[in-house]
Amino acid sequence: MSDQTNREQLDAVLEAYIEAVPEPGYRTLTEWIQRYPEFADELTALTVGRLVAPFEVEPEGMDEAALQRDLQVMRGVLGRRRQPQAITSLSEAGKAVGLTSIKAIAQRANLSAALVRKLDLHLMQVASLPAELFTQLTQALQVGADALQQYFLGQPMMPEGSFKSEQRPEITEQEDFFEAVRKDPSLTEEQRQYWLSLKP
């Protein structure tokens, strides 16, 4: 089992345990450990933490020195996120991982080529993009989500060949992702239903 699958399964088990066992005890803990022996330590730690909480006298106030150390860790995490490998275009990012055409990227990410092209030209409203789209594209292109998000925040562009002047004109209007899905004739009905099911 890969680390990621194992981690996802552990998350799922702990979350299911929290939902199913609002008042844990020794008997329920033992039952769950017998079902998931590989997660015995995690289930035990979670249970013990909940069982002993009512008996603890909570100290007043906050440990300022500990808080400062935590703030440093948090800023480190946020700081690392801000230095993503920049993406110059989706098609270039695709080529780097062997997806040599927009169509290939679209197939891998369960989209149409037309939608990928619109995303490539920043023609979609970032606020309308579902989280699942980021997941699909980060997996397909093997790039960080932050790099992808930074790319989508770029200025919208006109498609190549659709303008005559030397400078590419800028577009200010961007399209809602779900509206684009709804209108895209090249998506299969299954794809359309899938993406529209993610609409808030």
Next chain:
Amino acid sequence: MDIRPLAKRTQDGAPYRRQGHVTSQIGEFSSLEDPALLQRAAIARREAPDSLLEETLAYFLREAVYAGREDLVNQLAEHLLRRCSITVRRQLLRQGVSAANLDDAAQDVIGMLFGQIVDLGSDQGDYFQVRFFDALASLSAKTAARYLRLQRRQAAAVALDGDDDAEAEESNALTPQVSEQNRLYPPPTGEDLALVRVALGTLEPHIRQAFMLSHYYDFPTESNDPTVPTLSAMFGKTPRTIRNWLTRAEEQLRLWRSEEQI
């Protein structure tokens, strides 16, 4: 404004859903300007009407990442951290992390908490928008389990070096005094609980924890069945050492009762 749905799914394939009051709060506060939003984020009392719930705060933090609004990301993250820094440490201690490892473990949890919430390529942080403190307890438990394994290895190494012998010898002497009766008592409530808290506060943390689990929740000291949880396995100590701890706890509590004339 539309609220971005959660991507994560349960084991049954059902999508995660925020609780109704979280969704209402997101809807209500989405139109606020940053200063007003941050003012509410700074109110840490969950029951205060103007305060942002932690689940809502996690949502706005992730949305600020989507929008590339770094200043807002930093400020919302700091408010969220101030609300949960102390909780993380308390949880880890309760879950059995030693004082010596507490700082490292807490920083691991904080790193993962924010790493998951702001990682737009993953749905791992979605549970924080559903039940923030349960998600935090789950994250702490995963971290605590890692440190408990480390602590058990450290304890085993100490025992091999012979440093644990004195305690084990003492255990031998005290073992016959341990009552074999069923120790399960209902956990106290109300005034009794307040009194018990004070009494238990006189015990060392690891002994207090072993005593509570044995006395109120019937955790066995040892078992022939390796698949059941035991205090001996949890603490990485021999059953004799655990019995010694329990006896010391009973002695100390008896002394406390006589001094307090209870």
